[in-house]
Structures are given as C-alpha cells and as structure tokens.
Amino acid sequence: MAFKERNSNLELFRIITMILIVAHHYVVNSDLFTMVNTLGKINFNSLFLILFGWGGKTGINCFVLITGYFMCTSSITLKKYMKLFLERDFYCVLFFIIFLITGYTTFSIKGAISTIFPFFVVQDNFTGCFLLFYLFIPFLNQFIHTMHEKEHFLFIGLLLFIYTFLPTFMNSVVAFNYVTWFIVLYFIASYIRLYDKKWFSNTKLWAILTIITLLLSWASVVGLYVLGYRGTEYFFVSDSNKVLALLTAVCAFMFFKNVHISQNTWINKISSSSFGVLLIHANCDAMRQWLWKDTLKNVLLFDSRFLIVHAVFSVIMIYVVCTIIDQIRIRYIEKPLFRRYL
Template identity: 50%
Template sequence: MNNVVTDGVGSNITDTKAAAKAQKPAAKKRDSNLELFRIITMLLIIAHHFVVNSGLKDMDGPISSSPFTFNSLFLLVFGAWGKIGINCFVMITGYFMCKMNITAKKFAKLFCEVMFYRIVLQMIFWISGYEPFSVVNLVLTLIPITDLTQDFTQCFLIFFLFIPFLNTLISHISERMHIGLIFLCGLTYVLLGTIRGGPFAVDMNYVSWFMVIYVIASYFRLYPKKWTNNTARCGVLFFLSVTAAALSVIGCTAAGERFGRFAPYYLVSDSNSFLALIAGVFAFLFFKNIKIPYNRFINTIAASSFGVLLIHTHSDSMRQWLWGDVLDNVGHFSDKLMPLYAICSVIVIFAVCTVIDILRINLLEKPFFRFWDKKESGWTEKIKGFADRIFRKMDIE
C-alpha cells in the first residue's frame, strides 16, 4: 500500500520515490555493433603504437633500413591504422552525442578517468624509480591541459565541452547548410591537408578536427539515406577504402626507396588526410549497419576502450617501458614469428588494460558517482545560483 500524505488543501501526494521509480522509463540497452567497432578501433590504435612508438619505424630503425622484407611490410601495414582509428573513435562519439545532452556528470566521468590514470601511473613511475621525480613534473601532472596540438586525450577533453554548442548549431541549420559545412571543412582541412608540401599546408589542431568529424557523424545520424543504411554497399566501400589505404602504404614505401625519402604513411599520416578520413567514414557506416543486438560482454569491454588508450599511451616513460623494455619490439624485429608476436602483443595489452579499467570502474567510479547522484541536485543549484549572480552583474541574459 502506498504511503499517502495530504498537501493541506485536500489533494493526495503519493510517496515521491515510489512515483519516480514507477514513472522512470527503463534504460534502453545499446546495440553492440558500434561497441564492437569501438573495440576493433582501439586494437588498431594499439597496433599503430606498436609500430610507431617502439623505434621500429624510426629513421634509424630496422624497418627504414630494410623496408621490403616481409616483416617490414607486414608491420607497416599492421601499424597504418592509428589516425583512421582516431577518426572512427570520434565518429562514434559524434553519432551518439548529437542527440544527447552533455551533463556535468558525463564530463566529470571523462575528466576523473583521465586524471586518475594521469596521476596514478605517473606516481608508479616515480616510486619505482623508472622516472626521476621533479616538482616541475608534479605540477605538470596535476594540470589537465598542457598540449592542445597533437595530444589526443587533452584535445578530446576540450572538444567534449564544445559538444553542447555543436549540437545547438547542427539542430538549427538545414540539411543543405549541413552539407555545405561539411564541404567547407573538407576543403579547409582535408584537401590542403592531403596535398601538403610547397605552398599547401594545414596547421591542424585536434580540437577543431574533432569538431569536423562530429559534424560529419551527426549528418549520418540526423539525415539517414538509403545508401548510408545499405550494409552491402557500405561494406564494399569499406573494403575498397581500406585496401586503398593499405596499398598507399606499400606504394609510398616504394616511392621512398626511389626518391630517398622514407614516408610510408604519407597518405594516412594524419587524421585529416583524405584516405584516413574516407576509410574511417566507410568503416563507421559499415559497422553502423550490421545487426548485432545487445551483448553484455561486448558492451562491458567497449566501455573500457578509452581507459585502454589512457593506460598504454600515458607518457614517454610508458612507451619506453612497454615497447622497449617489456616487449622489446626492435629486438624481435627479425623473428620469423614477428607477425604473430605483434598480433598477440596487441591483444594482451588490450586485455590487461581492459581488466585494469574494469576494476577502476567497479571499485572507484561507480561508488563515487553513486555519491555524486545523491549530491548532484544541491551542487547544481549552488553552481547555477553563482553563475546567475555573475551574469546579472555583467548584464547578461
């Protein structure tokens, strides 16, 4: 029997918590197609770092010294998908978030995850003696934003704050204007970014590039078309674009041998190059269309993909320890089973980092945000009241 109280004028008020629970809609479980894509994307990013952060591809590294051995060609193609993976990762964010509100809790989760790994991993390197402690490094560790050029994590944090403004923009323009914006961004970033060299240059910043990707992904969500929803057609385009990217690596390697410039990733070297964008877009569209119903295991693993990125790319010390000391990629370059070693290494890194992040989520994040939920309304009112007072003093409506 419901608890009933009287409001003083004869109306009945049922128990607030019971009513709220009854009226609250069941949370919709997200299908697992794009969650599986998120996992694959992160595996490709790790594979990229296996090659480019380990000394294998350095100018004095073993790949550049003998680029046409089987191991070299395998590793070059194996590690070619990092920038494409970044585009895919941000595209998933844009597709989902363009119809959602950014709350303080969402940003707090992202921020706390970033700072947790930033501080804890740095402390481990200091305590273990792997990296010397300094006051300057301590201060820099505690400052969340120090590099807004090519640092994915820091740029993603700032980009996340732009999402409410981007959503307001895309919801107030027509489809034609949306297409025009995409073409304008493509001309500004992609065309000149692909040509590069001579008078053509784009000094790209990841924050603004993530906005470009967001605009593209939001178009697919807001204006679905027959061709973008056709699994077979998108699958063919996905295969062709990925094949073109792989062939470009081999072709640029051959050209480098001919002209004395080792640049195998020239056409996929950054996220705003044409092949990196096209391969990312068609990969996203293909996985968007395949039908994989909710799978708890896939979705749980995918929820830790960002944590996997934060752990294995933490710092230069992490890169040296992981790729140089633990895995010794350069030392294993000539092994006959190098391809198998590379694949297994990527899978193990992903698995270990995922386990670590799942523990963080269950032991720290969930308890903290249960506390957050209890206090959020009070905090929100105080912050809103403070902001209102400031705006009134500044005569801002």
C-alpha cells in the same frame, strides 16, 4: 565511456578501433618504425610492420565519429564529463607515482602539474584535445540544430576542403589541431545521424567501400615505401585529416552502423573500457619506454620469424589486461564514488 543508447555493433566497432590504435603504437612507439625506415629493408617483416601500424589515425577518426553519432542527439552533463576527466587523472596520477618510484621518470613541478591538468598541449595530445572537444558539444548541438540539411552538407564540404583536400593534395599547411578536427568529425557524424538517407543504410555498399578504401590505404603505404619514400609512407594516413584516414574511417563506420548485432552485454562491457585501454597503454613516455622497449622488447623481433606472433599476441594481451584493470577501476572506484557524490 558509457552512453544511454548502446548499439553492440558500434560498440564492437569501438573495440576494433582501439585495437588498431594499440597496433599502431606497437610499431611507432617502440623504435620499430625508425628501424624499418633507417635500415631500408624491403622484406616480409618490414612490409608487415608498416601495414600492422597503419591504422592509428584512422582509428582516432572512428572513435570520434562514434562519439559524435551518439552525442549529437544527447546532452553533456557534469557527471558524464567528470567521469572522463577523473578517469584520465586517475591513470595519469597512478602511473606518475609508479614510474617515479621505479625510476622511469624524475619529479618536476611542471610534470606534476601536467599529470593533473591535461591541457598544456592541445595540438596533438589526443586525451587533452578530446576532453576539450567534449566541452564544445552543447554549443555544437545548438549550431547543428539551427542549420538546414543543405547548409549542414555545404558546411561539411567547406571544412573538408580546408582540412583534408588542401593538406593532402595541394601540400598546403593548414593550422591544425585535434580539437578543431574532432569538431569537423562531429559535424560529419551528426549529419549521418540526423538525415537518414536511403543509401546511408545500404550495408552492401558500405562493405564494398570499406574494402576499397582499406585496400587503397594499404596500397598507399606499401607503394610509398617500395618507391623509397621512407619515413613518409604513411602520408595518406599519417594524420587524422588525411584523405584515406578519413574515407576509410567513414566507410567503416557506416558499415558497422548498419550491421545488425543483437545487444551483447560482453561487447558493451568491454567497449566501456576502450578509453581506459588508451589511457593506460599510451599513458606517458615512461609507459612507452617500459611497455614497448623494456618489457616487450619489440625491436629484438625485427628480424625474427616470430614477429607476427609477437605483434598479434602483444596487442591482444595489452587490450585484455588494460580492460581488466579498467573494469576493476569502474567497479571499485568509479561507481562507488559517483554513487556517493554525484
């Protein structure tokens, strides 16, 4: 994902965000999370695993906040949108064919259509929801720029009351999907961008708040697990709208926004493939089966003293390999294609 204005501090934050998401998938997409809760062991490995996988939904919030921060003063173009859409379709078609040939999936008309058309499920399908959300950006920008600051602030307050406070603290069931939640995050990010409050730029304040919210997130996960709330230990970070998933993401975003990092070509280049990393390693159920269960064999490390080494090494290598693959795609497919036709 490329933007005309590249802040290496936020691009580094985007990389960290995607690493959180990959680590989350290491735990929840490999049956390790199920084993942790089924066996109910309270030991070093089980506590490590639930903490290692805590940040997936927080990472999604961070990713969308970065997008909103840049795009609220920019404009969506056909070229920009088609880059995202075709990047998604390229990987989906590629891996659909690969897994079809290798027997990891079987052919069906519905499967073939959903490979090309990403909007069959918009409740919790990140990629499809993100692409739909992108189409709202021109309308959101018009709406944002018609509001006064106070109206913008109160509007965010109302949205968070409905989508975060009620589901987290009142156990209310609120109709929720990622498209609408990404719009909520967009309003938050645009408020931060458009109204330059003095305390928004207080790096020390946001560093402290990031540490506090991060520790609260970890404490909630460990606390609920130790108290026996198996399967729901991620309650306060279990989805992107939960209070600690939101607060930690906002505080971390504000901290990285303020940290000064000189423009770095390598950071920007690696960050440009962050969406590609997601599209490759979380491509489909067949990919999850092949990657986490058949290739890395995560569950075999459940009681191993090498679990931490395996987890950290796996996440880093997945990020590196996926980035290399995506950089090859950008250089030899995307750039020539868009140079010629768009």
